[in-house]
Amino acid sequence: MTLLTGPPTGIPGPAGLPVLGSMLDLRRDSLGTFLAAQRAHGDVVRLAAGPPGLRSVFYAAFAPEGVQQVLASEAANFRKDHPLYEEVRQSFGNGLLTSQDADYLRQRRLVQPLFTKRRVDGYAAAVTTEATATAERWRTAHDGRVDLVREMNRLALCTVSRILFGTDADAAVEAVDRCSPVINDYVVRRAYVPVKIPRRWPTRDNARARAATDELNALCDRIIARRRTEAGAAADGAVPGDDLLSLLAGVGNDEDGSLDPTEIREQVLIFLLAGHETTATSLAFTLHLLARHPKEQERVREEIDRVLADRTPTAADLDRLPYLTQALKEAMRLYPAAPVISRRAVEGTEIGGFRIPAGADVVVAPWVTHRNPELWADPERFDPGRFAPEQEAARHRYAWFPFGGGPRACIGQHFSMLESVLALATLLRAYELEAVDREVPVAAGITLQATGPARVRLRPRAA
Numbered sequence: 001m002t003l004l005t006g007p008p009t010g011i012p013g014p015a016g017l018p019v020l021g022s023m024l025d026l027r028r029d030s031l032g033t034f035l036a037a038q039r040a041h042g043d044v045v046r047l048a049a050g051p052p053g054l055r056s057v058f059y060a061a062f063a064p065e066g067v068q069q070v071l072a073s074e075a076a077n078f079r080k081d082h083p084l085y086e087e088v089r090q091s092f093g094n095g096l097l098t099s100q101d102a103d104y105l106r107q108r109r110l111v112q113p114l115f116t117k118r119r120v121d122g123y124a125a126a127v128t129t130e131a132t133a134t135a136e137r138w139r140t141a142h143d144g145r146v147d148l149v150r151e152m153n154r155l156a157l158c159t160v161s162r163i164l165f166g167t168d169a170d171a172a173v174e175a176v177d178r179c180s181p182v183i184n185d186y187v188v189r190r191a192y193v194p195v196k197i198p199r200r201w202p203t204r205d206n207a208r209a210r211a212a213t214d215e216l217n218a219l220c221d222r223i224i225a226r227r228r229t230e231a232g233a234a235a236d237g238a239v240p241g242d243d244l245l246s247l248l249a250g251v252g253n254d255e256d257g258s259l260d261p262t263e264i265r266e267q268v269l270i271f272l273l274a275g276h277e278t279t280a281t282s283l284a285f286t287l288h289l290l291a292r293h294p295k296e297q298e299r300v301r302e303e304i305d306r307v308l309a310d311r312t313p314t315a316a317d318l319d320r321l322p323y324l325t326q327a328l329k330e331a332m333r334l335y336p337a338a339p340v341i342s343r344r345a346v347e348g349t350e351i352g353g354f355r356i357p358a359g360a361d362v363v364v365a366p367w368v369t370h371r372n373p374e375l376w377a378d379p380e381r382f383d384p385g386r387f388a389p390e391q392e393a394a395r396h397r398y399a400w401f402p403f404g405g406g407p408r409a410c411i412g413q414h415f416s417m418l419e420s421v422l423a424l425a426t427l428l429r430a431y432e433l434e435a436v437d438r439e440v441p442v443a444a445g446i447t448l449q450a451t452g453p454a455r456v457r458l459r460p461r462a463a
Contacts, residue, residue, distance in 0.1 A: 011354045013046035023049035030444050031367050038062045038368050044352040054194035058361035064398035066351045067364045070343055072406030078343035082361055084191040091183050093266025114247050120415045121315035123163050127419045128312050130159045131426035138458055148284040148454040156280035166243030168223050175219050176272055179212035188445045220265040277447045278337035279416050286331035288454040289382045291433035300324050304425050313425045318418055326384035328420050336366035336402040339448045366401055375399045432459040
């Protein structure tokens with residue numbers, strides 16, 4: 001790594017407005033602004049937003065080589081000190097998504113055994129149970145139509161709640177469905193305003209966010225207390241629960257000790273956030289794109305029918321459904337659940353021939369890199385063939401990175417792929433989908449947010 005000091009020189013970027021810079025463009029359409037900046041100015045871009053005296057300046061690295069520097073090869077120089085992570089930390093706690101240094105390493109060592117392939121494969125039955133329930137409920141859909149955005153959010157939330165909370169899942173689903181949007185909106189708005197009103201002030205927004213946070217915390221604390229009691233009883237011969245929360249309550253080792261109740265709650269809240277919104281996005285847009293491309297949908301369905309016949313999919317089928325997996329990966333290319341990833345440079349360094357100063361905020365953007373025509377021919381076209389094994393092997397590792405990369409890569413990557421493939425197989429075996437909405441507007445929040453519906457017309461298939 002090359003460490004540099006002094007101001008950056010010659011980094012191109014949009015001029016924006018004379019006083020506000022790119023602030024209005026970023027607020028109106030941050031993803032479109034990043035994409036336009038790359039097309040106009042190249043793979044390393046400087047953006048400024050806000051009036052003089054309150055202006056924030058940050059840098060974006062869009063080429064795979066720059067992404068690799070930020071996330072992997074120079075990861076130690078790019079920390080999660082960005083304002084968005086600080087707001088997430090204050091609302092959801094210091095779990096794996098936001099913790100750093102010794103805290104992160106300790107948490108990762110403690111939690112990693114719960115996300116081994118063998119352990120995650122054991123969640124397959126919960127996935128197919130929830131997906132089957134969704135398919136059955138669709139049989140009574142009004143006018144034979146459903147909104148995939150709403151439906152996949154519900155499916156993913158029910159699934160992760162079942163895996164996390166076991167018999168307490170129903171209460172968790174209701175609370176998260178009500179509270180999570182309030183907190184997410186609050187976090188994103190606070191992260192990108194130049195002047196933040198203190199959280200303790202009695203404003204309407206502060207009060208609503210605090211009430212939502214307190215409700216989720218109280219729910220988790222009640223369930224955690226019961227699980228820790230059950231874990232203690234298990235040491236005396238009782239049978240412990242097999243949901244993820246019970247496992248978290250019993251986790252520990254001689255080197256790192258165990259997670260205390262607050263740490264367990266913070267991990268649970270992060271798992272709820274990262275484990276349902278991201279997967280819901282991938283599910284909704286895979287189904288939406290297949291509904292818009294009937295020939296690809298039929299090819300996927302032929303594979304599902306050939307592999308599964310009339311049986312329920314299992315974890316072993318993940319490798320037996322390669323074309324469905326390719327369609328999922330292509331949807332994640334076009335609609336990455338984490339469209340922008342933020343870091344802060346500790347020391348000055350060089351990316352793509354440009355100097356990035358110490359203390360600078362730096363973003364990498366799957367949304368942009370996944371649409372680079374030099375990496376992806378006709379990048380807006382839906383083409384699952386891009387992810388055939390020989391095509392993947394020929395590409396740069398960081399041409400596609402929906403799960404991040406490097407030492408902070410998503411711990412739940414295998415779980416997300418397993419859940420998505422099994423849920424898609426269950427739904428596509430039961431229905432043919434015809435798109436009602438051709439385009440779905442999106443915006444960048446903590447995760448990618450659909451800001452309009454993705455409605456499809458359902459055609460039940462013969463049993």
